[in-house]
Amino acid sequence: MLRRYLAKRLVVAIPxxxxxxxxxxxxxxxxxxxxVAMMLEEKAxxxxxxxxxxxxxLNRPIYVQYFEWLGRAVQGDLGESLWTRRPxxxxxxxxxxxxxxxxxxxxxxxxxxxxxxxxxxxxRQDTVQDYTFRSAAILGxxxxxxxxxxxVIVLPAIWWGWRPLTGYVEIGKDFRGxxxxxxxxAVILGIAFAAAMMRLTRGMLxxxxxxxxxxxxxxxxxxxxxxxxxxxxxxxxxxxxxxIGTQLPQVIGGTVVIETIxxxxxxxxxxxxxxxxxxxxVIQGVNLVVVSFIVAINLAVDALYAALDPRIRY
Amino acid sequence: MxxxxxxxxxxxxxxxxxxxxxxxxxxxxxxxxxxxxxxxxWDPPHFDLHAAGGLSYKLHIPMSFTHGxxxxxxxxxxxxxxxxxxxxxxxESWTQPNDTTYVFKLRRGVRWHNKPPANGREFVxxxxxxxxxxxxxxxxxxxxxxxxxxxxxEAVDKYTVKFTLKEPSAWFLDTLASPMxxxxxxxxxxxxxxxxxxxxxxxxxxxxxxxxxxxxxGMTLVRNPxxxxxxxxxxxxxxxxxxxxxxSRTASFLAGKYDLGWEFPGQINRTDWVQIKDTxxxxxxxxxxxxxxxxxMSHISMRTDQKPFNDVRVRHAISHAIDRQGxxxxxxxxxxxxxAAVPAALKDWAVPVNQLGEGAKYFKHDPxxxxxxxxxxxxxxxxxxxxxxTTYGSTVLVDSTQIILKNLKDVGIDAKLETKEYGAYITSxxxxxxxxxTYGPQTPFLEPDSFLYGQYYPDEPRNxxxxxxxxxxxxxxxxxxxxxxxxxxxxxxxxxxxxAKQQYYVTTNSGVYVAxxxxxxxxxxxxxxxxxxxxxxxAWLNR
Numbered sequence: 078m079l080r081r082y083l084a085k086r087l088v089v090a091i092p093x094x095x096x097x098x099x100x101x102x103x104x105x106x107x108x109x110x111x112x113v114a115m116m117l118e119e120k121a122x123x124x125x126x127x128x129x130x131x132x133x134x135l136n137r138p139i140y141v142q143y144f145e146w147l148g149r150a151v152q153g154d155l156g157e158s159l160w161t162r163r164p165x166x167x168x169x170x171x172x173x174x175x176x177x178x179x180x181x182x183x184x185x186x187x188x189x190x191x192x193x194x195x196x197x198x199x200x201r202q203d204t205v206q207d208y209t210f211r212s213a214a215i216l217g218x219x220x221x222x223x224x225x226x227x228x229v230i231v232l233p234a235i236w237w238g239w240r241p242l243t244g245y246v247e248i249g250k251d252f253r254g255x256x257x258x259x260x261x262x263a264v265i266l267g268i269a270f271a272a273a274m275m276r277l278t279r280g281m282l283x284x285x286x287x288x289x290x291x292x293x294x295x296x297x298x299x300x301x302x303x304x305x306x307x308x309x310x311x312x313x314x315x316x317x318x319x320x321i322g323t324q325l326p327q328v329i330g331g332t333v334v335i336e337t338i339x340x341x342x343x344x345x346x347x348x349x350x351x352x353x354x355x356x357x358x359v360i361q362g363v364n365l366v367v368v369s370f371i372v373a374i375n376l377a378v379d380a381l382y383a384a385l386d387p388r389i390r391y
Numbered sequence: 392m393x394x395x396x397x398x399x400x401x402x403x404x405x406x407x408x409x410x411x412x413x414x415x416x417x418x419x420x421x422x423x424x425x426x427x428x429x430x431x432x433w434d435p436p437h438f439d440l441h442a443a444g445g446l447s448y449k450l451h452i453p454m455s456f457t458h459g460x461x462x463x464x465x466x467x468x469x470x471x472x473x474x475x476x477x478x479x480x481x482x483e484s485w486t487q488p489n490d491t492t493y494v495f496k497l498r499r500g501v502r503w504h505n506k507p508p509a510n511g512r513e514f515v516x517x518x519x520x521x522x523x524x525x526x527x528x529x530x531x532x533x534x535x536x537x538x539x540x541x542x543x544x545e546a547v548d549k550y551t552v553k554f555t556l557k558e559p560s561a562w563f564l565d566t567l568a569s570p571m572x573x574x575x576x577x578x579x580x581x582x583x584x585x586x587x588x589x590x591x592x593x594x595x596x597x598x599x600x601x602x603x604x605x606x607x608x609g610m611t612l613v614r615n616p617x618x619x620x621x622x623x624x625x626x627x628x629x630x631x632x633x634x635x636x637x638x639s640r641t642a643s644f645l646a647g648k649y650d651l652g653w654e655f656p657g658q659i660n661r662t663d664w665v666q667i668k669d670t671x672x673x674x675x676x677x678x679x680x681x682x683x684x685x686x687x688m689s690h691i692s693m694r695t696d697q698k699p700f701n702d703v704r705v706r707h708a709i710s711h712a713i714d715r716q717g718x719x720x721x722x723x724x725x726x727x728x729x730x731a732a733v734p735a736a737l738k739d740w741a742v743p744v745n746q747l748g749e750g751a752k753y754f755k756h757d758p759x760x761x762x763x764x765x766x767x768x769x770x771x772x773x774x775x776x777x778x779x780x781t782t783y784g785s786t787v788l789v790d791s792t793q794i795i796l797k798n799l800k801d802v803g804i805d806a807k808l809e810t811k812e813y814g815a816y817i818t819s820x821x822x823x824x825x826x827x828x829t830y831g832p833q834t835p836f837l838e839p840d841s842f843l844y845g846q847y848y849p850d851e852p853r854n855x856x857x858x859x860x861x862x863x864x865x866x867x868x869x870x871x872x873x874x875x876x877x878x879x880x881x882x883x884x885x886x887x888x889x890x891a892k893q894q895y896y897v898t899t900n901s902g903v904y905v906a907x908x909x910x911x912x913x914x915x916x917x918x919x920x921x922x923x924x925x926x927x928x929x930a931w932l933n934r
Binding site for chain 2: 161233244346
C-alpha cells in the first residue's frame with residue numbers, strides 16, 4: 078500500500094513541477110521595460126541587442142523557448158551563466174552544498190532545541206519551566222534573524238575584540254574552522270524555527286496526552302517517560318514533521334540574509350547576485366532547482382508521514 | 392594640480408636627456424619588506440575596463456594595484472588630499488612639440504605579469520596603441536569624452552608613442568593619469584580569451600598580480616617580482632575581502648581585520664565613525680586618521696530644455712528652496728561642504744561658494760525668495776514634477792532626498808519620487824532620460840573638466856540637464872585649449888561663477904571623509920580617487 082501511495086504522490090508531483098517550471102520560465106519575461114537592452118547597456122553580455130537576444134534565445138516564439146529550455150533542463154543542462162560564463166548547473170553545484178548544509182544544520186538545531194523543550198513544556202504544563210520555555214519561544218519568534226546575527230557579530234568585537242566569523246572556510250582546508258564558522262549562522266537561522274516548532278510540539282503533545290489511551294497508560298502504571306515519549310510523542314510528532322517539511326523553503330529563504338551577513342558563498346546569495354547582475358539563466362536555473370528540491374522534500378515528508386501513520390496510506 | 396605646463400615639460404625634457412625620474416616615493420624611514428595588507432573592497436562586475444559595467448569603482452580600484460598607466464598621480468604622506476601632481480609611470484618622459492601632439496618615451500624593460508598568455512613579455516609602444524584604440528572602439532563608452540580629443544595614436548618605435556589630438560586639450564595628461572580611464576591592457580590576453588572579462592585576463596604591468604579570485608568573497612593579490620621599480624612594492628600580499636554587511640564590516644574593523652577604513656576611499660562613514668571612534672581609541676589606539684572633503688557630489692538635474700526648468704528663475708527658486716545646511720546637519724553629523732559646479736574637494740580648482748559673486752546668493756536657503764521667484768516665473772502656486780532616483784544602497788542619500796522633497800514642497804513644488812532599480816536608473820535618468828528632475832551622486836572625477844565639459848557641453852552623455860548654452864559651450868572649449876595653468880584656473884573659476892548664476896544643476900553638499908588606516912601601515916597618505924594601488928605602492932607594514 079505504501080508503494081502505491083508513493084506512486085500516486087509522485088504522479089501528482091509531476092504537474093506541480095511542470096507548473097512551477099512554467100512560472101519560473103515566464104516570470105523574468107514579464108518584467109516591465111526592455112530588460113535585454115538594460116542587460117546589454119549595464120553588463121555588456123553581447124556585442125549588440127540582436128546578439129544578446131539570440132544568445133538568450135529570445136528571437137523565437139515563447140512556447141518554443143519554453144520547451145527547448147525544459148528539454149535541456151530535464152537533461153541537466155540549465156544553460157550558461159551570462160555573468161561567470163560557466164554552466165549554471167556547475168555554478169549551482171558549487172554553491173548548493175553550502176546552502177543545504179546551512180539549512181540542514183539550522184533544522185537540526187531547531188529540532189534539537191524544539192522537540193525536547195516542547196516535550197518538557199507539555200509534560201510540565203503551567204509550571205515555571207513551561208512559562209519560561211513559552212516566553213523564550215515568543216522571544217525567539219519575535220527577534221529577527223538579521224538583528225540577532227548583527228548583535229552576534231558586533232558585540233563580541235566591541236567587548237572582546239573578536240574578529241567576526243565571516244568569510245567562507247572550505248571544509249577540505251580546515252574542517253574545524255568550517256564547522257565553527259557554519260555553526261553560528263545555523264544557530265541563528267535555527268532559533269526562529271525552533272521557537273515555532275517548540276510551540277507546535279507542546280500543543281500537539283498536550284492534545285495527545287489528554288487522549289483516553291494515554292489515561293489508560295497512566296492507569297496501567299507505566300512510567301512517565303514511556304507514556305510521554307513512546308505513546309504521546311510518536312503521535313504528536315506527525316504534524317511537527319509536516320511542519321518541518323513546509324518550513325524548509327522558509328529556511329532556504331532565510332539563508333539569503335544570513336549568507337550575506339556571514340559572507341557565505343551559498344546558492345541563495347548567488348541568486349541574489351544573479352538578480353543584481355540580470356543573469357537570467359542563473360535566476361531561472363536556481364529557482365527551478367529550489368522548486369524541484371521543495372517538491373522532493375514534500376514528497377519525502379509525505380512518505381515519512383505515511384510510514385509513521387498507517388491510516389494515511391489507506 | 393601644482394605643476395605648470397612649463398614645469399611639466401621641463402620634467403619631461405630632463406628625463407629625455409637620460410635622467411630617469413622615478414615616482415616620488417622616497418620614504419622618510421627605512422621601509423620593511425613583507426606582510427599582508429587586508430582591505431574591504433567590492434566584487435567587480437567583471438574584469439574588462441572597456442566593456443559596459445567595467446566603468447565601475449569596483450573594477451577600477453583592484454585595477455590600480457595590477458595595471459599601469461603612462462602617467463600617474465604622485466602619492467604619499469606629503470600629498471595634500473584633493474590635490475594631484477603628475478609623475479611618470481610607464482612613460483619615463485614626455486614632450487609636447489605643439490599644442491596637439493604629445494610624444495611619450497616608454498621605460499625600457501617594463502614587463503607584463505608573468506602569466507599566460509602575456510608570459511612576462513616586454514611592454515612596448517604597440518601596447519599603448521592597442522589600449523587606446525580598444526577604449527575608443529568601445530561603443531557608448533560613458534567616459535568617451537575623456538579621450539575624444541585623440542585623433543591618432545602611433546607607435547613611432549618600440550619605445551615611443553605619439554598622440555595626435557584633434558584639438559588642443561589641456562587636460563590630456565590628467566586623462567592619462569586618471570585611474571578610471573586608460574590602464575594598459577594586454578593584447579594577447581584579450582585576443583585569446585575574446586575579451587577581458589574573466590579573472591584570468593587580469594594581467595597588467597602593475598606592482599601586484601592577481602593570485603586568486605573568489606566570486607563574492609574576495610581576491611588575493613601578490614607582489615609582482617618583476618615590477619619595474621626595484622624594491623617596490625614593499626607589501627607582499629593584498630588580501631581583499633568582499634563584505635556586504637555593514638555590521639560585519641564594522642565588527643571586522645573594530646577587531647583589526649581591515650587595515651584601511653572599509654568605505655571608499657579607505658574611510659569610515661561619519662555616521663559610523665561617530666558611533667565607534669571611542670571604542671576604536673581603546674581597541675586600536677595606533678590608528679591614524681585624516682579628514683578631507685569628498686569629491687562625490689550630488690545634484691538635482693532638470694530638463695532645462697523644457698518648461699518650467701527652462702526659466703532661470705525656476706532654477707534659482709529650486710536652489711533657494713534647498714536647505715543645504717539642514718541636510719548636512721541631518722545626515723552628516725553637521726560636517727560637510729557646499730559645492731559649486733566643481734566639487735570643493737578639488738582644492739586647486741573649486742571656487743568656494745561665498746566667492747561665486749552674484750551667483751553665491753542662490754546657495755542661501757530662502758523659501759520666501761524661492762516662492763517669489765516662482766510667482767515671477769508664472770508659477771505662484773508652484774508646480775508638480777517628478778524626481779528620478781535610486782538609493783545606491785545609501786541611507787544617507789535616501790535621507791537627503793527626503794529633505795529635498797520636503798524643501799521643494801515647502802515652496803510649492805510637489806515632486807513625486809520615482810525610485811528606480813539601480814541598473815534602470817543608470818541606463819535612463821543618469822544619462823538624461825527623464826521627464827522632470829533627477830537627484831543623485833555623480834562620478835567622482837579628479838579634475839574639473841569632467842565635471843564641467845562632461846556635464847555641461849551640448850550632447851555629452853552626462854549632460855543630464857540637456858543644456859545647450861552657446862556662451863557656456865564656448866567657455867568650456869576655451870578652457871580646454873588653454874595650457875597656461877594660471878589662465879586656465881581663472882577660466883574654470885569664471886565658468887563656476889557663470890554656472891552659479893545659471894543653476895543648470897542644483898548642487899548639494901558633499902561629506903567630509905574620515906580616512907582611517909592602521910598604525911602599522913607606514914608611508915601611506917590618503918587621497919580621493921580610486922588609486923588605492925598607487926597610494927600603497929611605496930607603503931610598508933611594521934606589525
